[in-house]
Amino acid sequence: MGILERKEKQKLEIRKLILDASMKLFVEEGFSNVTIRRIADLIEYSPTTVYLYFKDKDEIFFSLHDIGFQKMEEMNRDLVTIENPLLRLHKMGENYIEFGLQNPEYYNLMFIQEEPMKKLSELGCDWVKGDSAISRLKATVTECMEKGYLKGDPHLVSLSVWSFVHGLVSLAIRERMEKFIPQKEMILPALKQSLNWMISNIEIDNRSK
Amino acid sequence: MGILERKEKQKLEIRKLILDASMKLFVEEGFSNVTIRRIADLIEYSPTTVYLYFKDKDEIFFSLHDIGFQKMEEMNRDLVTIENPLLRLHKMGENYIEFGLQNPEYYNLMFIQEEPMKKLSELGCDWVKGDSAISRLKATVTECMEKGYLKGDPHLVSLSVWSFVHGLVSLAIRERMEKFIPQKEMILPALKQSLNWMISNIEIDNRSK
Amino acid sequence: MGILERKEKQKLEIRKLILDASMKLFVEEGFSNVTIRRIADLIEYSPTTVYLYFKDKDEIFFSLHDIGFQKMEEMNRDLVTIENPLLRLHKMGENYIEFGLQNPEYYNLMFIQEEPMKKLSELGCDWVKGDSAISRLKATVTECMEKGYLKGDPHLVSLSVWSFVHGLVSLAIRERMEKFIPQKEMILPALKQSLNWMISNIEIDNRSK
Amino acid sequence: MGILERKEKQKLEIRKLILDASMKLFVEEGFSNVTIRRIADLIEYSPTTVYLYFKDKDEIFFSLHDIGFQKMEEMNRDLVTIENPLLRLHKMGENYIEFGLQNPEYYNLMFIQEEPMKKLSELGCDWVKGDSAISRLKATVTECMEKGYLKGDPHLVSLSVWSFVHGLVSLAIRERMEKFIPQKEMILPALKQSLNWMISNIEIDNRSK
DNA sequence: CATGAATGAGAATTCATTCAT
DNA sequence: TATGAATGAATTCTCATTCAT
Numbered sequence A, B, C, D: 001m002g003i004l005e006r007k008e009k010q011k012l013e014i015r016k017l018i019l020d021a022s023m024k025l026f027v028e029e030g031f032s033n034v035t036i037r038r039i040a041d042l043i044e045y046s047p048t049t050v051y052l053y054f055k056d057k058d059e060i061f062f063s064l065h066d067i068g069f070q071k072m073e074e075m076n077r078d079l080v081t082i083e084n085p086l087l088r089l090h091k092m093g094e095n096y097i098e099f100g101l102q103n104p105e106y107y108n109l110m111f112i113q114e115e116p117m118k119k120l121s122e123l124g125c126d127w128v129k130g131d132s133a134i135s136r137l138k139a140t141v142t143e144c145m146e147k148g149y150l151k152g153d154p155h156l157v158s159l160s161v162w163s164f165v166h167g168l169v170s171l172a173i174r175e176r177m178e179k180f181i182p183q184k185e186m187i188l189p190a191l192k193q194s195l196n197w198m199i200s201n202i203e204i205d206n207r208s209k
Numbered sequence E: 001c002a003t004g005a006a007t008g009a010g011a012a013t014t015c016a017t018t019c020a021t
Numbered sequence F: 001t002a003t004g005a006a007t008g009a010a011t012t013c014t015c016a017t018t019c020a021t
Helices: A002-029 A036-043 A047-053 A057-081 A085-102 A104-112 A115-123 A128-146 A154-173 A184-202 B002-029 B036-043 B047-053 B057-075 B077-081 B085-102 B104-112 B115-123 B128-146 B154-173 B184-202 C002-029 C036-043 C047-053 C057-081 C085-102 C104-112 C115-123 C128-146 C154-173 C184-202 D002-029 D036-043 D047-053 D057-075 D077-081 D085-102 D104-112 D115-123 D128-146 D154-173 D184-202
Strands: none
Touching: A002 A036, A002 A047, A002 A057, A002 A104, A036 A047, A057 A085, A057 A104, A057 A115, A057 A128, A085 A104, A085 A128, A085 A154, A085 A184, A104 A128, A104 A154, A128 A154, A154 A184, A154 B154, A154 B184, A184 B154, A184 B184, B002 B036, B002 B047, B002 B057, B002 B104, B036 B047, B057 B077, B057 B085, B057 B104, B057 B115, B057 B128, B077 B085, B085 B104, B085 B128, B085 B154, B085 B184, B104 B128, B104 B154, B128 B154, B154 B184, C002 C036, C002 C047, C002 C057, C002 C104, C036 C047, C057 C085, C057 C104, C057 C115, C057 C128, C085 C104, C085 C128, C085 C154, C085 C184, C104 C154, C128 C154, C154 C184, C154 D154, C154 D184, C184 D154, C184 D184, D002 D036, D002 D047, D002 D057, D002 D104, D036 D047, D057 D077, D057 D085, D057 D104, D057 D115, D057 D128, D077 D085, D085 D104, D085 D128, D085 D154, D085 D184, D104 D128, D104 D154, D128 D154, D154 D184
């Protein structure tokens, strides 16, 4: 048992090695420059060995997609401490924006690239990672409504809120925002400001009611 | 003269042939499967001939990017007839959504793919097509504010509105909306509904109307 | 007749245009970067037109080979004024060296490249230009012997003298002399010095006779 | 250990296979007709395989250049047995001529083609092989002077002697000697005779004069 | 477990040349 | 005379992947 365990552990370590190397290449050289050979070179194993741990290149990228969600979840871990659900929603949005801007490659795999979703539908699988993130969003939105911070259909509002922040992040990381925000370092504050504006528009203004 | 004209016309026709073939391949087989060879096969010319009409592959894709903007502009041509700027903004958003859903590949080149923007920054050029679309959006938002339909910073609001609809479209065409909208045919109405919700949130309260 | 003449003249002019452009490309970009298309671009005619004046690329290069000999002949034109045949031989050698160093591309076509000679033997032609240059060398060497400046077989001596200067020039222009002559500007004087040494070795020392 | 050795050996064998095939093509079809594909066809491997053994085409040619020098060195191995340095110099010259005439393609890579030197200067490397051959020549010339067979500057004399034999060989293998030596089989003796003449001119003949 | 060897398929691009006009 | 249009035949090189060991 101990032996098996250790073997299992070692296997996971090499998998991690491969994934880290892939991500490194992905970040530094762009998606299309990640080749099995270069991954193998980086970890100082043979290309063939990579195939012992991953069926093919797609599987590597799908694993990175999963890791991306893990990272985002970690970022959101302390959200639970925020009692006010609207504040929590707000912070969730800010985290989302920050995550996307800081990890454009993960973000790409998680929410932009077509391949991961194609892979899933080939296998007849659900987008487990994405769906659970969506669920968390929905739960928070629902809570906001229950507590009177927001109104409307939680489904529609969740979809809209997500689309909004995704729009911000994806336009920014695909360089479509230069006219709006010419300075790179202003992107994060500008997107947060936009989020702010959005939330202030949808929240129920208690004073006037 | 007539001869020159005809020749010019023929030349344009072959260019169009190439662009159409590229788009067809792009739609049917995905960006990375569009090769000069396959384009040439499709139009029944030699690969070399393609190079008579386009400097390289990038130029083809950039032309498609431009054509995308033209198509979108055509779609928006009759917007001018809408007097009320908020209604016009609303319709503009609906058109944007429809265009994106109906032409995901053009949309991809226009607003998602990295390559076109990289090409531009290499050449030190501006994103003319995109910038002018943004300007039109801004103008409408500004008018909305002048006429009391919206308030706030036109810059911020325009950025936000665009991000919102881009988010809707890009999540939808990259298959991330299945949990929210499982039926394909419901996507368009759902996105429009979301847009509707958004606009009703930001528009200035009806008391003043 | 006047018309025919003018036409002939014009034809020659365009031929010259083509040859000049070819040489320019050859000098500036190297042999393998001279393409019909680039020649045509340079003279602002179509590639097809080039074929009206030259059968193929080889013919262009062969013409340049001929022009090279013309240029060298021009350089040697005032040799006739040198009465002393040994001095004349010496100056001939110096001119040869200078010509080669100053016109490495012509020199290449005249004495290094295989293609021109292959072309000739295909056509069953003689190397007229080269042969006549050789004849002039031989005549001078013979005169040197008749006048007591040199001794031995004029055939052998001519061959040897030519080989010697060709060796100097061709090693220099093909960058094999860097160990011997590291500074570019010292090449010409060094080769002349070598020629000097050579001639002083083969000339009959009158004092001792 | 035995296994590793054998593998290493096999690897070297395939390298040799590739080099031999390249040389064969080079000899039979000329420099510009040696392509990776044709090399691969010849050895009945795929083109890709060639790239497993050589980084690119240049590396193949540079290896051949080196092999050329090795072959020439082998030819000169027993020169050390010749005590008299002038005789040794003479034999060295004869070997050089023979090597060049018998291996015109190697000779081409070693002393005529521009590419190898360009590659070297790109890499900032020295022409190690050439320089050491030059050193051996210089040493012999110097010894001749020390022993009273030759006089003058060893540098100048070495340069001149080398240029002389290079001139002979390179004119011959590039077919410029046909006027002087019309019969192919007479080339070798004629060049040796020329070398003979040259050496008898420069040697200090004390007794017989 | 790990790999060296090998490959098939295919990429973008370039060139000399020809033909109908 | 001049050319625009077209092409066949290459070129180098890269990649994901497999198989025998």
